[in-house]
Amino acid sequence: MQMKNPKQLGYAALGVLAIVAMFMLMENEKDPKQIPSAQKAKEITQDAEKKVSASQLDQDVAKNMAVGQVILMASCLGKQGAIPREKMGDYISAAVERQGISRADLHRKWDFYWGFAKRAEEREGTSCLD
Numbered sequence: 001m002q003m004k005n006p007k008q009l010g011y012a013a014l015g016v017l018a019i020v021a022m023f024m025l026m027e028n029e030k031d032p033k034q035i036p037s038a039q040k041a042k043e044i045t046q047d048a049e050k051k052v053s054a055s056q057l058d059q060d061v062a063k064n065m066a067v068g069q070v071i072l073m074a075s076c077l078g079k080q081g082a083i084p085r086e087k088m089g090d091y092i093s094a095a096v097e098r099q100g101i102s103r104a105d106l107h108r109k110w111d112f113y114w115g116f117a118k119r120a121e122e123r124e125g126t127s128c129l130d
Helices: 007-030 037-080 085-097 105-108 110-124
Strands: none
Touching: 037 085, 037 110, 085 105, 105 110
16 A cells, blocks of 8 residues: 555554554553552652651650660769769759650659660669669
8 A cells, every 4th residue: 555645644653653652551551660640649648757757766765765874874873972862863853854754754654764774774784773
């Protein structure tokens, strides 16, 4: 078949392009890497939220470790006589208030923080909490 009319040639080229485009679209739909933009945005948002919550968790652990370290330090200072033993609670409370922990919260969660103090004592090789 021979095409003499340029219009016929143009229509044939458009037909071929349409078929190629259709196959490309079908392949993109099969490709699992191609995620619709709304779903991709949702996944990015979820990943960001996970990073924020992980960061918050890291900050909480660091804060708890700092409270344990303060308890250990005050205990060691009290044991050495550097601070009066009856004032150890005041020193601990004042130090953890800077961390955003009230005296009531410290008292309520004392056993929890004591565990962090014991681990700090093990790391440092002291025997101040006895």
